[in-house]
Amino acid sequence: AEMRLTDTAGEDWFVTKSTSTGTVSTGEGASAYNDAAISISTGVWTDLTFNQEKWDDNSIHDTAANTGRLTCQNGGRYIIYGAASMSMEANTQLNAAIFLTNATYLSLQTMVTPVAASLNAAASRIYNLTTDDYVTFRILHDNANAANVVADSEYTPIFSMELISS
Numbered sequence: 001a002e003m004r005l006t007d008t009a010g011e012d013w014f015v016t017k018s019t020s021t022g023t024v025s026t027g028e029g030a031s032a033y034n035d036a037a038i039s040i041s042t043g044v045w046t047d048l049t050f051n052q053e054k055w056d057d058n059s060i061h062d063t064a065a066n067t068g069r070l071t072c073q074n075g076g077r078y079i080i081y082g083a084a085s086m087s088m089e090a091n092t093q094l095n096a097a098i099f100l101t102n103a104t105y106l107s108l109q110t111m112v113t114p115v116a117a118s119l120n121a122a123a124s125r126i127y128n129l130t131t132d133d134y135v136t137f138r139i140l141h142d143n144a145n146a147a148n149v150v151a152d153s154e155y156t157p158i159f160s161m162e163l164i165s166s
Contacts, residue, residue: 029078029162030060030070037148038157040086040139045097047136048084048149048157060161068136070159072129076166080106082137083122084149085156088113095140096121101133120156126164135161 032050040046047068053061058073072078080098088094091114098107107123123137137159141147150156 030056031160069134071134080161081124
């Protein structure tokens, strides 16, 4: 069955009945950030830590222990997202990755800059998690020396996951 709707701008929208058997869940997710710069050594994958939360609906993140983890409390399909910003030297790269239980890459992003610049790297993935699975967000760079991940609660470093289907 299809229903036609017209919005206030006069645009027609069509809604089609779905026969999907899945359920959509809301209210299960977390978004964490760090309110201080984090020094990252060159050439070493480093789990970022997150000492603050925007929200946490079900003890997914802990600001006291394992602060770099988001832990699945109820299995389902999640969208997972992490982002970080760092000042980079010319001809260097910044890598961002989401790992599952410290063993499996779920997402990898590599940013390269030909000139000295601030790079923003993000990684995301939609993935089926089971209860007690955890994910981490890691950074790797090849500046000549250690460099800081910039701290800004709105965009760096941040790490989030949200249940989109159970």
